[in-house]
Amino acid sequence: MSDPRTDLAAAGARLAALGLSPGSSGNLSVRTGDRVLITPTGADLAAIDPDGLSELGLDGVHLAGPRPSKEFPLHSAFYRRDATTRAVVHLHARHATAVSCLPPWSPRSAVPPLTPYYVMRVGQTPLLPYAPPGDAGQAEDMARLPFPFRAALLQNHGPVLAGTTMARAVEAAVELEEVAALLLALGERPARLLTPEEAGQLARTYDSPWDDHR
Structure with missing residues (x-):
């Protein structure tokens, strides 16, 4: 059985190696x-100490270890939204952050269904209105959104x-960054998106959160 502490450290090292966590961000x-x-x-994801993690209750109360990342309210909100959630990843990945600075594609997803793997591995990704990093109100707003999702973009963040x-959370983070890069590469050119029927079939097959965005 894998150790969650070492799994977390390994995930941080992989994300840092992929360039998705510049400096001490994420x-x-x-x-x-x-x-x-x-x-x-202030942790550097490239060099996480498995024995130096902060420990919180599900309510976000600090129980042990060093002071936690100020973004802990976002993590707590995801765990409260869905009891099956076992890992949360927050990054400042370049392309996904750039897309967070643009108008959203729809009220329920900042990113359109450009590729099947985005729908399969990530699903609809709402854009949360800007708030300062660590803002508890933003996390509470996310927790109360009345539709399913496993990813969100924090505006300008x-x-x-x-x-x-953790492996699935990392896989989703990598896929979101890839589809964000494709979206930016297309620019203003008209792109062929998956149809609602195509996206819906993928969502059902892979149990991915994707509503009919027509």
């Missing part, structure tokens, strides 16, 4: 029972994603 967490292990404030495992 934060990761995993849920273990009724507790959450999260990277401490970056992506946050949840998964039933």
Whole structure:
């Protein structure tokens, strides 16, 4: 059985190696029972100490370890939204952050269905209105959104994603960055999107959150 602490450290190293976590930006967490292990404030994802994580309750109360990342309210909100969530990834990845500065494609997804893998691995990704980093109100607004999603873009800030495992959360983060890069590369040119029927079939097959955006 894998160790959630070492899984988290390995995920941070991979995301940093892919260039998705510049400097000391970004934060990761995993849920273990009724507790959450999260990277401490100012942590470098390339060099996470598995034994130096902060420990929180599901309500966000600091229980042990160093001071947690100020983004812990976002992590707590995802764990409260869905009991199957076991990992949360927040990054300042370049292309996804750039897309967070643009108008959203629809009220429920900042990103359109450009590729099947985006629909399969990420699903609809709402744009949350700008708030200062660590803002608890933004996290509460996200927790109350009345439709399904496992990823969101924080306006002018970056992506946050949840998964039933750390591996799936990381996979979704990588896929979101890729589709964001494709969206920016297309620019103003008209692009062929997946049809509602095509996206809907993928969402049903892969149990991915995607509403009919017509």
